[in-house]
Amino acid sequence: MYVAIMGYGTVGSGVAALLKKNHELIRKKSLQESLELKYILDLRTFPGDENESLVINDFSRILGDDEVKIVVETMGGLRPAYDFVSACLAAGKSVVTSNKELVAAKGKELLQIAAANNANFLFEASVGGGIPVLTPIIQCLAANEISEVAGILNGTTNYILTKMFDEGADFESTLLNAQQLGYAERDPSADVDGIDACRKICILADLCFGLEVSPGSFTPEGIRNITGTDVCYAKALGGVIKLIGSAKKLDGGKKVAACVSPAFIKNGSQLANVSDVYNAVLVRGDATGDTVFYGRGAGKMPTASAVMADVIDCAANFGKTKAFGWSEAPEGYVITDDEFTSAFIVRAVCGEDRVKAAFGDVKIITFDGAPGDETAFVTDVICKASLKKSLADLGEIRSVIRVTDY
Amino acid sequence: MYVAIMGYGTVGSGVAALLKKNHELIRKKSLQESLELKYILDLRTFPGDENESLVINDFSRILGDDEVKIVVETMGGLRPAYDFVSACLAAGKSVVTSNKELVAAKGKELLQIAAANNANFLFEASVGGGIPVLTPIIQCLAANEISEVAGILNGTTNYILTKMFDEGADFESTLLNAQQLGYAERDPSADVDGIDACRKICILADLCFGLEVSPGSFTPEGIRNITGTDVCYAKALGGVIKLIGSAKKLDGGKKVAACVSPAFIKNGSQLANVSDVYNAVLVRGDATGDTVFYGRGAGKMPTASAVMADVIDCAANFGKTKAFGWSEAPEGYVITDDEFTSAFIVRAVCGEDRVKAAFGDVKIITFDGAPGDETAFVTDVICKASLKKSLADLGEIRSVIRVTDY
Numbered sequence: 001m002y003v004a005i006m007g008y009g010t011v012g013s014g015v016a017a018l019l020k021k022n023h024e025l026i027r028k029k030s031l032q033e034s035l036e037l038k039y040i041l042d043l044r045t046f047p048g049d050e051n052e053s054l055v056i057n058d059f060s061r062i063l064g065d066d067e068v069k070i071v072v073e074t075m076g077g078l079r080p081a082y083d084f085v086s087a088c089l090a091a092g093k094s095v096v097t098s099n100k101e102l103v104a105a106k107g108k109e110l111l112q113i114a115a116a117n118n119a120n121f122l123f124e125a126s127v128g129g130g131i132p133v134l135t136p137i138i139q140c141l142a143a144n145e146i147s148e149v150a151g152i153l154n155g156t157t158n159y160i161l162t163k164m165f166d167e168g169a170d171f172e173s174t175l176l177n178a179q180q181l182g183y184a185e186r187d188p189s190a191d192v193d194g195i196d197a198c199r200k201i202c203i204l205a206d207l208c209f210g211l212e213v214s215p216g217s218f219t220p221e222g223i224r225n226i227t228g229t230d231v232c233y234a235k236a237l238g239g240v241i242k243l244i245g246s247a248k249k250l251d252g253g254k255k256v257a258a259c260v261s262p263a264f265i266k267n268g269s270q271l272a273n274v275s276d277v278y279n280a281v282l283v284r285g286d287a288t289g290d291t292v293f294y295g296r297g298a299g300k301m302p303t304a305s306a307v308m309a310d311v312i313d314c315a316a317n318f319g320k321t322k323a324f325g326w327s328e329a330p331e332g333y334v335i336t337d338d339e340f341t342s343a344f345i346v347r348a349v350c351g352e353d354r355v356k357a358a359f360g361d362v363k364i365i366t367f368d369g370a371p372g373d374e375t376a377f378v379t380d381v382i383c384k385a386s387l388k389k390s391l392a393d394l395g396e397i398r399s400v401i402r403v404t405d406y
Numbered sequence: 407m408y409v410a411i412m413g414y415g416t417v418g419s420g421v422a423a424l425l426k427k428n429h430e431l432i433r434k435k436s437l438q439e440s441l442e443l444k445y446i447l448d449l450r451t452f453p454g455d456e457n458e459s460l461v462i463n464d465f466s467r468i469l470g471d472d473e474v475k476i477v478v479e480t481m482g483g484l485r486p487a488y489d490f491v492s493a494c495l496a497a498g499k500s501v502v503t504s505n506k507e508l509v510a511a512k513g514k515e516l517l518q519i520a521a522a523n524n525a526n527f528l529f530e531a532s533v534g535g536g537i538p539v540l541t542p543i544i545q546c547l548a549a550n551e552i553s554e555v556a557g558i559l560n561g562t563t564n565y566i567l568t569k570m571f572d573e574g575a576d577f578e579s580t581l582l583n584a585q586q587l588g589y590a591e592r593d594p595s596a597d598v599d600g601i602d603a604c605r606k607i608c609i610l611a612d613l614c615f616g617l618e619v620s621p622g623s624f625t626p627e628g629i630r631n632i633t634g635t636d637v638c639y640a641k642a643l644g645g646v647i648k649l650i651g652s653a654k655k656l657d658g659g660k661k662v663a664a665c666v667s668p669a670f671i672k673n674g675s676q677l678a679n680v681s682d683v684y685n686a687v688l689v690r691g692d693a694t695g696d697t698v699f700y701g702r703g704a705g706k707m708p709t710a711s712a713v714m715a716d717v718i719d720c721a722a723n724f725g726k727t728k729a730f731g732w733s734e735a736p737e738g739y740v741i742t743d744d745e746f747t748s749a750f751i752v753r754a755v756c757g758e759d760r761v762k763a764a765f766g767d768v769k770i771i772t773f774d775g776a777p778g779d780e781t782a783f784v785t786d787v788i789c790k791a792s793l794k795k796s797l798a799d800l801g802e803i804r805s806v807i808r809v810t811d812y
Contacts, residue, residue: 132546140538143714295697308549
């Protein structure tokens, strides 16, 4: 059986390297007499690369080659990835991808094309990098009614927040440092503005609840506005601030609260201890309670590992479509920002009296060196519409951070 | 399709309850038009139980009923579970079990019988209760060369060690308390002496490395000898003591170091934060690095969730055997206790001078209130034979606890 890789960047070259390194183990588990790489599609050339001779720039050679049964898509982006992937699936080839943008936007449709052609479309690597999480959700938690899924889904922002916490540093300087170390892109927006985490929580929600949550259905909030002072309040309250993507079933599954935002996590939570570029995903099921999956959320070899596991799955089960997927959600499935309900940590430029007049007898937080002109406090569990209304009675609001119960 | 349950105790009744609670979801994922419970095998009677009418005491009725395609074994113990399970598999029925004793002792053979009869023998629930861990190892980490697997595999001992840590209590009083709360059995030996954890790490090693580690091939060490003083030293060293089962590949897989014993885990490790009855399993792969699976390691519904997931898998793939298993290991595969290599925390009744004469310039540990007549220290990484030799030069040895690097 032959495999092709589309996109020879970090992940694609990792897939080729892993297939070479653990070749016999992978072939055996694939239940194939042979499992070889035949083409690498890339517009660039790779002089001196050990796979140089496999590199082609014409997609039609992959599509037209009946020997290629499995295609790995590690190009990223929506176009031309979508066109290539849908064409491969329509031709009965199985496709494995690490492309979260593609899965979040087009996964439902691509799974349907796969099923119609006895092929598979698998994407374990699109969420949590090397962490096995999608397959465990689909298979191992299959007997559960899942009520909530949440996680630290982006390594770059978790690295920045960990450094801010450990070193008391500011966002801007930490970002610069992360960029110099190669942990953040020169244009860090997809990471620090929560766009990447948003795609991943959408994929998780799709799989956990069976109805589509599209990335455009709510607005992610990133970590640009988090300051060293916010971090100090979190410490004083006995926890940390993490960028959390979460999706929670409401009304017996008729609605979902989807969210990406900085959030307070108390120490002792399995998510509080997730540092640096590591990721973790928590799944709350009616039978299991909370299970957590932890590991490297990105990186060349961890991601390649997840891709290769899917390739093995496709090879071992060639011709049989795995039964999973999700349906289109009814209008209004994702609740609005105003309806979103949580406790919140608020910092307001006013005295305790005004806070208590507006919010009742809430818990006040402080720390040595806290700004003297503000009051920080934790609200009860309220919806954002009520929060906004009560905040209007206070002075300037410096920050609002939701509090989780994981 | 019909299912039978053998053993209507905690887990068996949980399986029946979960099948009822999430029936439509489970049936759908099983890809069956119907999936119903037909028999419950138990020698007891259950007057008034909602499933009373399904209870039978004659195994041959299950074996002889061609409509029963999947049999759940939740009886526990080796006999008659082994006879019943092997007979079912030989008859082409798939079997799902939560019985770690059976899997650790007879798993290899039962998987072979299953394969010879196009049936499946699945046992996700035997390790980690509701935590998906075996399937992720088999499927999602399939492209990895796994070098080590380790975990907190027993909820009772973890509950006891957590209380000892939080409350500075002694082992005996904490055990008594755990028994009163129902977290420990009246005869706690299987838990506190490490027998249960031993079976589980054997199953993990079998699956991770592909060669059998039988429970008799090494001697587990339990937590009976852990004292409040040991716990204080661990705190002073910045960590906790956990009962850790571990298996590590040596010599490129020709040997394995298997072990169950109390171990020091530094704070910040994903295993340090695992409290109370929770379990966690760490898998170290060459591509993924460390991944950790966390959740409830026991309990009626979490375990039932893992059993039902396997039932769904058997139903959806009836007639097709999953390709996994392990082989008999060559003589001497599991290294001896003397060859076992680690750093150790030692408490010896002697002064620092004698310690340094025997062990070199090791790290001394102390805490406010430490016994004045002893020296506690951390050795370099050495084999147990060398450790014993050097310890002979010291006075009475109060405890020896290995130090992990997870």
